[in-house]
Amino acid sequence: MSAQNNPIKTLLNHAHEKVDAATRRLGELLASEHACEVKLDMLVQYRLEYRNRFMQAAQDGIGPDAWRNYSGFIAKLDDAIALQQNIVDQSKRQTANGQQQWVHERNRMKAFDALSQRQIQQEQRQQNKQEQKMSDEYAVKNFRKEEE
Template sequence: MASSPIKALLEHAHTKVDEATRRLGELLASEQACEVKLDMLMQYRKEYRERFMQAAQTGIGPDAWRNYSGFINKLDEAIGQQQKVVEHSRNMTANGQQQWVHERNRMKAFDALSQRQIAQAQHIHNKQEQRQSDEHAIKLYRKTDE
């Protein structure tokens, strides 16, 4: 049957779209988790800096000053690293979106081809029915003519 290969391609394309959709969902969730972690680090840095400023106003010793400063620097490093993770995650998500669009477009192309084939088969079937109907009408006409 001619539609069997197209049907198989269409089913495969649907599977690929489903996989790309699932993967994109995972990428979006991962990106969101990375952004939440970055926001938490930035919020923690802000709160810690506020505590540092309050402590500095009331007077702190050099060791406490060094500890506060060192920890804020560590937070800044962690924030920088997390920003890189977020950027990488965004790039992965963008690639996942492109892959999903590609797979969806392929599926639409196979679906259009399948629909065209179905329409063509229906057209052929309609022509055959019309031909049979015409032949039957001619036979009836000839019988009444005799």
């Protein structure tokens, strides 16, 4: 029975496609999450380096304008870090949803695969019965010919 004539095969093929799509989407989400985390790490590292320069400049003596500039820029970095942390958190939620979707689609595919396997086994049993019936009929005919 072809996939065109077998609804279970059609559903199984469709489920495979959905799993493939969910797998691709999950890969994209994971890559995006990683990129967001890398950007956050870079911002945090840059803030640390800038703060160290600020501390060194303060020890060497700086004027009020330079103090305001350093302080203002660190505040902007803190805002950027907070915003990027929110983006990372949102990306993690999206990745978790993508993982749940992938598991859901995989479980559906497994269910259709189990149905398909049962159908194949049932068709095989029917074919075996048919072959046994034909074999029995052949044996009976041969036995009757030998009797005559």
